[in-house]
Amino acid sequence: MAHNVYIYIFIMFLVSITIRLLPMTIFRKPIRNRFVRSFLYYVPYVTLAVMTFPAIITATQNPVAGLLALIAGVAIAWAGGNLFVVAAICCAVVYIAELFLL
Amino acid sequence: MLACMSGHAFATTTGIKSIPFSHPEGKMPLAIRGYKVSTGNISESRKKAAFFNGVRDGIPIALGYLAVSFSLGIAAKKAGLNAFQGFLASILNVASAGEYAGFTMIASDASYLSIALITLITNARYLLMSTVLSQRTAPEMKPVHRLFVSYGITDEIFAISVARPGYLNPWYHYGAIAISVPLWSIGTSLGIIAGNMLSVRLVSAFSVALYGMFLAIFIPPMKKDRTVRVLIPVCFAASYLCSVLPGIRTVSSGTRIIILTLAIAGSVAAIRPIPEEKNSGQMSAGKTDVPEEK
Numbered sequence: 001m002a003h004n005v006y007i008y009i010f011i012m013f014l015v016s017i018t019i020r021l022l023p024m025t026i027f028r029k030p031i032r033n034r035f036v037r038s039f040l041y042y043v044p045y046v047t048l049a050v051m052t053f054p055a056i057i058t059a060t061q062n063p064v065a066g067l068l069a070l071i072a073g074v075a076i077a078w079a080g081g082n083l084f085v086v087a088a089i090c091c092a093v094v095y096i097a098e099l100f101l102l
Numbered sequence: 103m104l105a106c107m108s109g110h111a112f113a114t115t116t117g118i119k120s121i122p123f124s125h126p127e128g129k130m131p132l133a134i135r136g137y138k139v140s141t142g143n144i145s146e147s148r149k150k151a152a153f154f155n156g157v158r159d160g161i162p163i164a165l166g167y168l169a170v171s172f173s174l175g176i177a178a179k180k181a182g183l184n185a186f187q188g189f190l191a192s193i194l195n196v197a198s199a200g201e202y203a204g205f206t207m208i209a210s211d212a213s214y215l216s217i218a219l220i221t222l223i224t225n226a227r228y229l230l231m232s233t234v235l236s237q238r239t240a241p242e243m244k245p246v247h248r249l250f251v252s253y254g255i256t257d258e259i260f261a262i263s264v265a266r267p268g269y270l271n272p273w274y275h276y277g278a279i280a281i282s283v284p285l286w287s288i289g290t291s292l293g294i295i296a297g298n299m300l301s302v303r304l305v306s307a308f309s310v311a312l313y314g315m316f317l318a319i320f321i322p323p324m325k326k327d328r329t330v331r332v333l334i335p336v337c338f339a340a341s342y343l344c345s346v347l348p349g350i351r352t353v354s355s356g357t358r359i360i361i362l363t364l365a366i367a368g369s370v371a372a373i374r375p376i377p378e379e380k381n382s383g384q385m386s387a388g389k390t391d392v393p394e395e396k
Contacts (some may be wrong), residue, residue, distance in 0.1 A: 003212075005182070005196070006187070008208050008214070008217055009187065009190055009191045010193060011217055012195050012200070012201070013194035014218075016194075016197055017253060018251065019230050020228045023233040025230050025245070026375070027233055029285045031237055035371050035372065037237075038371035038374070040230065040237070041371075042194075042366075042367040042371055043230045043231075044264070046366045046367045047359060048257060049333075050337050050341040050366070051313075052316045052320075052338075053337070053342060054341060054342045056310055059313070061302065061303075063259055066310060069310045069314070070313070073317040077317045083140075083162040083258065083318045083319070084161070084162030084166055086314045087314035087315045090310045090314030090317070091169065091311050098306060100369075
């Protein structure tokens with residue numbers, strides 16, 4: 001049975017705005033619990049790190065190209081490159097590496 | 103970040119210093135009148151300054167989004183979405199992993215319930231980010247601001263918002279949204295329209311743009327925070343193991359992200375709780391919660 005694309009999109013919208021809005025409207029008092037505050041401090045790092053690896057090496061046609069992009073990205077980010085510079089260099093590394101690897 | 107902080111400081115000092123200088127011969131009443139007038143201007147110009155700081159910091163994000171959403175558009179096209187539907191999905195959801203998972207579900211003609219579930223799972227991290235931001239929100243912030251700030255919580259906008267000191271300034275957040283979300287949505291449409299024209303090589307190269315952006319967010323704090331320096335390699339190793347070990351390997355990548363985030367962040371919070379003076383959700387250590395307004 002065929003589903004309506006607009007209903008799909010609307011459901012996605014409803015779920016994602018609810019997820020983002022609930023904490024902003026419910027947790028309005030500062031959290032004192034040290035464990036909870038520590039947990040919230042570490043969450044962004046952990047979630048971004050686990051999303052990046054190993055996904056970056058499976059996203060490319062050749063895993064070695066993805067690995068090279070990861071190494072280059074870490075180095076440039078460590079040296080202080082901004083979002084766009086790091087993203088652009090990662091793309092360029094994959095493009096150039098795959099010219100040789102494929 | 104430093105640049106925008108000094109920008110604020112500059113606006114504040116010039117606002118105050120301009121009172122005696124603009125009325126050199128003025129006595130107290132004039133000075134008071136001048137002060138009253140410029141208070142309104144300061145608050146308006148602060149909003150503007152915050153907005154344009156947000157736009158400026160949002161430009162690299164927007165350019166990255168354009169590249170990433172282009173590849174997202176290719177996935178949307180496979181799911182049978184047209185350029186308008188892709189635009190609509192992106193402007194309403196503003197979520198890379200969430201939209202990608204959603205498009206995969208649409209492609210397989212899944213039930214409405216399962217698309218709700220996959221959106222919940224892939225976007226659950228926004229629940230955590232929203233909680234972090236709620237701790238940095240001035241208690242008197244209006245509900246309408248809470249709604250629009252919530253709308254713009256993405257990995258990248260969250261990262262630049264939370265890296266700023268003090269209470270969250272909604273206008274900074276809006277500046278970043280105003281430049282990046284339209285490009286995110288247009289990029290999705292462009293991917294649907296032009297995706298077929300792009301070579302496989304270019305699609306492969308564009309596909310790492312998203313991860314490059316993530317690296318730019320979580321690598322710099324490794325220099326300052328020793329726990330984070332150990333934490334990131336641990337996350338990489340755990341995430342890799344979960345992708346190859348039998349059993350957990352078959353779990354969808356969205357669910358794996360949730361399990362790993364809860365397990366690792368929970369453990370490290372128990373083993374290495376942040377010092378009392380460090381504020382919740384502060385991306386860089388050693389800053390204090392000084393409200394910017396006032």
